[in-house]
Amino acid sequence: MTKKIAVLPGDGIGPEIMAEAVKVLQALDLPLTLEWADVGGKAYENSGHPLPPATLKLAQEADAVLFGAVGDWKYDKLERALRPEQAILGLRKALGLFANFRPAICYEQLTHASSLKPELVAGLDILIIRELTGDIYFGQPRGRRTAVDGHFPGAEEAFDTMRYSRPEIERIAHVAFQAARKRNKKVTSVDKANVLETFQFWKDVVTEVHKDYPDVELDHMYVDNAAMQLVKAPKKFDVVVTGNMFGDILSDEAAMLTGSIGMLPSASLDVNNKGLYEPSHGSAPDIAGKGIANPLATILSAAMMLKFSLNLPYAAARIEAAVQSVLAQGLRTADIWSEGTSKVSTVEMGDAVVKAITTTKTIKS
Amino acid sequence: MTKKIAVLPGDGIGPEIMAEAVKVLQALDLPLTLEWADVGGKAYENSGHPLPPATLKLAQEADAVLFGAVGDWKYDKLERALRPEQAILGLRKALGLFANFRPAICYEQLTHASSLKPELVAGLDILIIRELTGDIYFGQPRGRRTAVDGHFPGAEEAFDTMRYSRPEIERIAHVAFQAARKRNKKVTSVDKANVLETFQFWKDVVTEVHKDYPDVELDHMYVDNAAMQLVKAPKKFDVVVTGNMFGDILSDEAAMLTGSIGMLPSASLDVNNKGLYEPSHGSAPDIAGKGIANPLATILSAAMMLKFSLNLPYAAARIEAAVQSVLAQGLRTADIWSEGTSKVSTVEMGDAVVKAITTTKTIKS
Numbered sequence: 001m002t003k004k005i006a007v008l009p010g011d012g013i014g015p016e017i018m019a020e021a022v023k024v025l026q027a028l029d030l031p032l033t034l035e036w037a038d039v040g041g042k043a044y045e046n047s048g049h050p051l052p053p054a055t056l057k058l059a060q061e062a063d064a065v066l067f068g069a070v071g072d073w074k075y076d077k078l079e080r081a082l083r084p085e086q087a088i089l090g091l092r093k094a095l096g097l098f099a100n101f102r103p104a105i106c107y108e109q110l111t112h113a114s115s116l117k118p119e120l121v122a123g124l125d126i127l128i129i130r131e132l133t134g135d136i137y138f139g140q141p142r143g144r145r146t147a148v149d150g151h152f153p154g155a156e157e158a159f160d161t162m163r164y165s166r167p168e169i170e171r172i173a174h175v176a177f178q179a180a181r182k183r184n185k186k187v188t189s190v191d192k193a194n195v196l197e198t199f200q201f202w203k204d205v206v207t208e209v210h211k212d213y214p215d216v217e218l219d220h221m222y223v224d225n226a227a228m229q230l231v232k233a234p235k236k237f238d239v240v241v242t243g244n245m246f247g248d249i250l251s252d253e254a255a256m257l258t259g260s261i262g263m264l265p266s267a268s269l270d271v272n273n274k275g276l277y278e279p280s281h282g283s284a285p286d287i288a289g290k291g292i293a294n295p296l297a298t299i300l301s302a303a304m305m306l307k308f309s310l311n312l313p314y315a316a317a318r319i320e321a322a323v324q325s326v327l328a329q330g331l332r333t334a335d336i337w338s339e340g341t342s343k344v345s346t347v348e349m350g351d352a353v354v355k356a357i358t359t360t361k362t363i364k365s
Numbered sequence: 366m367t368k369k370i371a372v373l374p375g376d377g378i379g380p381e382i383m384a385e386a387v388k389v390l391q392a393l394d395l396p397l398t399l400e401w402a403d404v405g406g407k408a409y410e411n412s413g414h415p416l417p418p419a420t421l422k423l424a425q426e427a428d429a430v431l432f433g434a435v436g437d438w439k440y441d442k443l444e445r446a447l448r449p450e451q452a453i454l455g456l457r458k459a460l461g462l463f464a465n466f467r468p469a470i471c472y473e474q475l476t477h478a479s480s481l482k483p484e485l486v487a488g489l490d491i492l493i494i495r496e497l498t499g500d501i502y503f504g505q506p507r508g509r510r511t512a513v514d515g516h517f518p519g520a521e522e523a524f525d526t527m528r529y530s531r532p533e534i535e536r537i538a539h540v541a542f543q544a545a546r547k548r549n550k551k552v553t554s555v556d557k558a559n560v561l562e563t564f565q566f567w568k569d570v571v572t573e574v575h576k577d578y579p580d581v582e583l584d585h586m587y588v589d590n591a592a593m594q595l596v597k598a599p600k601k602f603d604v605v606v607t608g609n610m611f612g613d614i615l616s617d618e619a620a621m622l623t624g625s626i627g628m629l630p631s632a633s634l635d636v637n638n639k640g641l642y643e644p645s646h647g648s649a650p651d652i653a654g655k656g657i658a659n660p661l662a663t664i665l666s667a668a669m670m671l672k673f674s675l676n677l678p679y680a681a682a683r684i685e686a687a688v689q690s691v692l693a694q695g696l697r698t699a700d701i702w703s704e705g706t707s708k709v710s711t712v713e714m715g716d717a718v719v720k721a722i723t724t725t726k727t728i729k730s
């Protein structure tokens with residue numbers, strides 16, 4: 001019954017934040033085997049490719065992947081196929097990770113860090129579910145050509161294809177409705193049905209799938225209106241489901257509303273709830289090696305992993321409670337520090353979470 | 366030298382807000398001839414089409430179009446081609462209005478109405494320039510079919526085509542750089558060049574056009590990052606130029622940042638700066654006929670018309686100063702009212718702007 005976790009720290013602050021997440025997992029005494037592998041720029045340097053065969057094999061064999069971050073300016077001159085970012089795209093594709101979970105949670109103690117007025121974000125808890133393997137980001141054909149019609153026939157033009165098939169929409173809709181059942185039974189499907197054929201179809205199919213979930217409330221919103229309502233009244237949202245491109249834009253906007261991206265985990269799941277878990281923030285090469293990065297998004301990603309892929313919700317809840325506890329104690333890494341709180345290092349934050357977990361455990365046992 | 370203005374009040378609150386804008390224009394004593402025509406649901410009721418031939422002819426002959434708002438729930442059951450919204454799409458197409466100007470301005474007295482903390486929006490003055498006749502909103506082919514490849518070959522799918530030709534990008538880039546010259550000489554071009562062929566081309570062409578404007582600073586930003594930065598630090602933007610779809614999303618997000626959409630005008634221009642001017646808000650049928658709508662966005666749209674299409678910048682500045690003056694006097698329609706200010710009706714607000722213009726005129730003459 002021991003589950004295998006592929007641990008891929010990556011570049012920049014990746015190794016530092018991953019070390020803390022691993023410490024937290026180990027403190028829980030769960031039947032897990034952790035196996036490490038290179039990924040991203042580190043992997044390119046050691047073996048010539050950002051996603052080497054051994055890393056991919058480990059990820060495929062594992063029950064879940066815990067991912068740090070990839071990327072560094074020093075790899076910007078590499079050809080596109082060898083850049084660190086290709087590792088995450090390759091993993092999504094090879095593992096069939098079509099459902100991206102992007103929570104936007106505003107922790108009570110960090111409400112002031114938001115750009116928004118405190119009353120608008122206090123207690124914010126949105127889950128954006130973004131379809132991750134289709135839409136215009138992958139649609140073929142695409143390229144450059146000479147226009148044969150349009151406003152300027154004969155001119156040079158570039159083009160891309162937006163497309164979604166019925167099964168692609170059905171499976172992400174099921175994911176959203178099932179996630180909503182575990183929350184407040186409310187889904188907002190974001191489209192642009194008034195203008196785009198693809199998203200009229202999206203709306204039609206989501207509406208059909210909804211018939212299987214009569215207990216869940218569904219509403220539909222145009223993407224431009226959703227971008228507005230996130231600013232105006234974000235707490236009106238609960239689960240949001242949308243396509244790859246709209247999800248890219250809205251999940252980042254929602255994350256920024258919280259004011260503390262260093263706190264936000266994410267998950268990318270396949271049809272069997274096997275998944276890749278990573279912080280929403282990047283590799284931050286500017287602060288790498290300084291011991292000041294915030295490990296909480298990675299620690300919370302490990303909690304999501306326990307909940308979604310390993311069916312250990314109680315262990316996940318213990319991590320989440322420990323994170324709440326360290327925030328309540330006033331401990332803050334530099335990115336979330338404010339007057340009157342205690343600034344701690346990456347390692348000190350990880351240690352504090354471990355201590356909070358151990359203390360809780362002792363009390364309960 | 367008399368210029369002809371097509372005045373198209375439309376539906377909902379359209380006639381009420383237009384009446385005030387007309388009063389303001391008349392108070393300026395300019396060499397203008399105003400001619401009225403039906404548009405939208407009103408036109409459909411009177412002559413069977415939301416954009417009747419007589420209205421289109423007037424708009425084509427006029428030097429500029431001042432547009433109120435169209436749409437009402439009661440037309441929702443009409444076939445798409447007869448719905449009020451088709452009037453604005455038809456006018457954009459017939460008049461070749463490819464450059465949409467969407468200012469997002471946060472007036473000092475209304476700073477508190479924003480969702481954002483006051484210090485982040487006080488003095489905000491962004492100009493979003495959205496390409497309006499191309500991109501995936503118009504690209505052919507589009508429709509439904511059976512997928513021949515992709516994740517589910519053989520499945521039903523829907524698709525759309527994103528496309529931009531070189532001349533389409535060039536002309537909107539010129540518009541943006543020229544607009545920036547009249548402001549702070551800073552343009553942010555928003556794309557998704559890392560993923561989309563269309564927007565790598567967009568970035569390349571904007572970069573080429575920039576060579577003609579060495580005095581203007583240009584930077585490039587991905588659309589998901591732009592959606593974040595608008596929330597985090599909106600005042601870092603000045604002129605933003607982007608495609609039709611990204612512009613649709615970002616201009617609405619930026620408008621909502623100000624917290625007072627009832628204040629925001631817009632313009633849609635052709636290659637010769639002939640344009641259509643309209644408030645950014647809609648027809649608000651729920652408050653139509655109550656005399657409480659805010660006419661300032663329409664009044665400020667008239668000011669934009671004087672500046673961009675009629676080359677009367679001094680007259681435009683007089684309107685803008687008069688609007689500042691009524692705000693400074695504490696006059697507010699219901700949508701922008703707050704404790705300690707005086708609630709006024711649509712007509713009273715229009716009268717106050719006229720009075721402010723007349724007073725200023727007397728002092729200056």
Ligand SMILES: [Mg+2]
Pocket residue numbers: 248249252589590
């Ligand atoms: Mg993104």
Ligand SMILES: [Mg+2]
Pocket residue numbers: 224225613614617
């Ligand atoms: Mg819009």
